[in-house]
Amino acid sequence: MIRVLLADDHGAIRAGLRLLLETTDDLEVVGEAADGAAAVTNARALRPDVVLMDVRMPGVDGVAATRVIVEEGLAEVLVLTTFDLDEYVFGALRAGAAGFLLKSAEPTALVDAVRRVAAGDGVVAPEVTRRVIAELAGPRAAVQDVVRTTSGRPEVIPDGLTPRERDVLAALGRGLSNQAIAAELVITEATAKTHVSRVLAKLGVTSRVQAAIRAREAGVA
Helix, strand or coil, rough: CEEEEEEECCCCHHHHHHHHHCCCCCEEEEEEEECCCHHHHHHHHHHHCEEECCCCCCCCHHHHHHHHHHHHCCCCCEECCCCCCCHHHHHHHHHCCCCCECCCHHHHHHHHHHHHHCCCCCECCCCHHHHHHHCCCHHHHHHHHCCCCCCCCCCHHHHHHHHHHHHHHHHHHHHCHHHHHHHHCCCCHHHHHHHHHHHHHHCEEEEEEHHHHHHHCCCCC
């Protein structure tokens, strides 16, 4: 069972999301939060698999809450965003969100995104992907502002990646899921997931999206 925490300041939206997610057999809503501070508190207490996070909330917003949740390793975060609010998309990317989905997404797409994020995949709405790549995969200075190592210093692709890990990084740059990476490289999905985790660690980034941007910026995707 995939445990989900809902964070949105509109009660009606939380109720709708709960109704949607709980109609499935493998998703369980374990808690709700009306602001970012409550989302962090509940994530610490409930340890969900995925936090479905709105970005615009009173007090502590979704970006700040995402940063804390990711840094503390409390859960994966799937951000719900609005297409024309680029600053929130980029802020959530900096904070380490595992995915971005538009609030206008079809119910089946939302359910699938929660499952994929819980499985360790990154999920980015195609519209958001185009905006992110257009803004961030250009001059190196723009990318460095968003994708940084855990030490806070931007860095090129490290020499320590094995040939297979470079193949995985290239696949991440093309937006492939673990399942697609496994099929392309003729390995098991579990092995693909292990490779992805190692690539993220070696790059010093916290999400697949950050790794994808790094791959594109370095020309390996």
